[in-house]
Amino acid sequence: MPPPPGMDPSQLESFTELLFHTPRGITGHIMLFSFFIIAVTATPIVRRRAFEVFYFCHHLFIVILVAMLIHVKLATEYFPYLGAFIIIYAVDRIYRVVRAYSSQARIHKAVPHNDGVVEVRFTAQMIQPLPGQFVRICCPSVDPLQWHPFTLTTVPGKNNTASIHFRTVGGFTREFARKLGCSSYANTVGDDADAPQFSASLDSRCSLRNDNAGQTARSLRIFVDGPYGAPTQHLFNYSVGVMIAGGIGITPFLSAMKYHLTKSIAGESTQLRRLYLIWSVRDLGALEWLGDLWEMLRVQEQQGRFADVYTVVVYYTNTKDGSNLPVKVVEDSPWGTHALDLESLSATEGPVKVPDNLPSCVQVYLYRPDYCKALRHIASQNSKTRIGVIGCGVKAMNRSVRLQLQAISGSIARDHSVHYEFRAEHF
Numbered sequence: 164m165p166p167p168p169g170m171d172p173s174q175l176e177s178f179t180e181l182l183f184h185t186p187r188g189i190t191g192h193i194m195l196f197s198f199f200i201i202a203v204t205a206t207p208i209v210r211r212r213a214f215e216v217f218y219f220c221h222h223l224f225i226v227i228l229v230a231m232l233i234h235v236k237l238a239t240e241y242f243p244y245l246g247a248f249i250i251i252y253a254v255d256r257i258y259r260v261v262r263a264y265s266s267q268a269r270i271h272k273a274v275p276h277n278d279g280v281v282e283v284r285f286t287a288q289m290i291q292p293l294p295g296q297f298v299r300i301c302c303p304s305v306d307p308l309q310w311h312p313f314t315l316t317t318v319p320g321k322n323n324t325a326s327i328h329f330r331t332v333g334g335f336t337r338e339f340a341r342k343l344g345c346s347s348y349a350n351t352v353g354d355d356a357d358a359p360q361f362s363a364s365l366d367s368r369c370s371l372r373n374d375n376a377g378q379t380a381r382s383l384r385i386f387v388d389g390p391y392g393a394p395t396q397h398l399f400n401y402s403v404g405v406m407i408a409g410g411i412g413i414t415p416f417l418s419a420m421k422y423h424l425t426k427s428i429a430g431e432s433t434q435l436r437r438l439y440l441i442w443s444v445r446d447l448g449a450l451e452w453l454g455d456l457w458e459m460l461r462v463q464e465q466q467g468r469f470a471d472v473y474t475v476v477v478y479y480t481n482t483k484d485g486s487n488l489p490v491k492v493v494e495d496s497p498w499g500t501h502a503l504d505l506e507s508l509s510a511t512e513g514p515v516k517v518p519d520n521l522p523s524c525v526q527v528y529l530y531r532p533d534y535c536k537a538l539r540h541i542a543s544q545n546s547k548t549r550i551g552v553i554g555c556g557v558k559a560m561n562r563s564v565r566l567q568l569q570a571i572s573g574s575i576a577r578d579h580s581v582h583y584e585f586r587a588e589h590f
């Protein structure tokens with residue numbers, strides 16, 4: 164090995180000795196190697212494909228700490244700083260583990276929806292969550308060591324009943340669906356899912372009251388850890404909120420809308436006075452995931468309430484189906500040019516279905532949304548306001564919204580005195 168620049172060759176032996184045969188050299192290498200493994204396994208490609216590898220490799224920080232102590236020759240002057248850090252970390256970890264494994268929840272119902280999505284309703288004792296927050300769920304009969312994050316789609320009220328909607332994408336979610344008795348989803352995988360289409364009403368599906376599937380799910384033990392903060396909770400600090408979702412990214416907004424509507428019905432005011440939901444779906448069956456929200460909105464609409472509070476625009480992006488659907492071409496709509504005629508669609512028998520009882524605040528358009536146009540329109544309707552925009556979907560969608568907002572923010576501020584603030588969440 165050549166000597167490093169500036170080193171006398173005669174010192175080489177002592178240099179290699181120092182690097183490879185002394186505690187300081189060896190621990191230095193251990194730390195370097197551990198940092199390297201942590202960095203490599205934290206890359207998106209590894210995290211997405213092998214989450215456990217990423218998760219457990221991150222614990223190499225313990226090896227790094229021990230190696231660091233030896234590296235500094237157990238220098239006692241560092242101990243108070245390190246000790247304080249280790250104690251805080253250990254107390255937090257132990258508290259979280261004890262809290263999590265003592266937080267048993269009782270499942271009431273599991274509802275298989277379209278497109279490989281399962282809804283689980285349960286009761287659990289937890290600190291009152293804010294809409295949009297998430298919990299970590301462990302199902303010991305699937306794996307006692309795995310904790311998976313899912314957004315609460317119903318924020319528990321007085322009766323402590325909460326819900327989550329999860330999409331079957333991999334090992335845990337598939338096995339969890341099977342254990343819940345929704346075994347038709349056990350083999351579905353992500354976007355290629357060929358899940359059965361359910362057209363019966365919500366309560367007759369996988370009801371846990373009287374069928375075997377129900378028994379299976381009700382007797383299933385789950386632990387619920389949380390709640391944990393998420394961007395959607397900040398929506399309630401604005402007077403106007405825009406929620407931009409893609410696919411299963413609707414979950415935080417489902418709880419936000421239900422929470423806002425429940426508060427409004429109870430006459431409790433929140434700062435948020437207007438909500439827009441822009442949701443892109445590849446399967447219109449996804450509309451059925453929000454069955455209880457549509458029902459709540461419809462009841463209020465029949466009483467003539469909150470007509471100008473909620474605007475829901477759904478974009479059906481599956482262009483393969485587009486040409487066979489009843490579509491009205493609209494020139495002057497701020498939301499899109501190809502509006503789906505929902506009444507005709509419900510009346511005709513075809514593979515593409517929408518729930519029958521959609522409230523009238525829901526409009527469906529074909530193709531991808533033009534975020535610039537939509538956000539300009541929202542600004543023109545709400546001049547002189549600070550508007551909160553939350554995106555929840557794939558990274559590319561969030562990036563596109565962020566870039567389009569940046570492009571129009573100057574002109575919107577000038578023309579309407581509107582200031583948009585954007586936050587993104589992706590699963």
Ligand SMILES: Cc1cc2nc3c(=O)[nH]c(=O)nc-3n(C[C@H](O)[C@H](O)[C@H](O)COP(=O)(O)OP(=O)(O)OC[C@H]3O[C@@H](n4cnc5c(N)ncnc54)[C@H](O)[C@@H]3O)c2cc1C
Nearest residue numbers: 210211214310311312313314329330333334335336414590
């Ligand atoms: C804050 C947050 C909220 C979420 N809310 C929802 C929701 O409401 N509905 C929903 O369907 N999905 C949600 N997800 C995604 C959900 O956690 C994953 O789909 C699920 O963990 C996949 O596990 P799997 O073993 O079935 O799939 P895998 O094929 O193992 O993983 C699929 C994806 O999930 C990630 N993942 C796997 N295990 C974990 C874990 N323990 N913690 C974090 N990410 C993991 C992987 O990196 C990968 O990107 C949320 C994720 C986060 C971070």
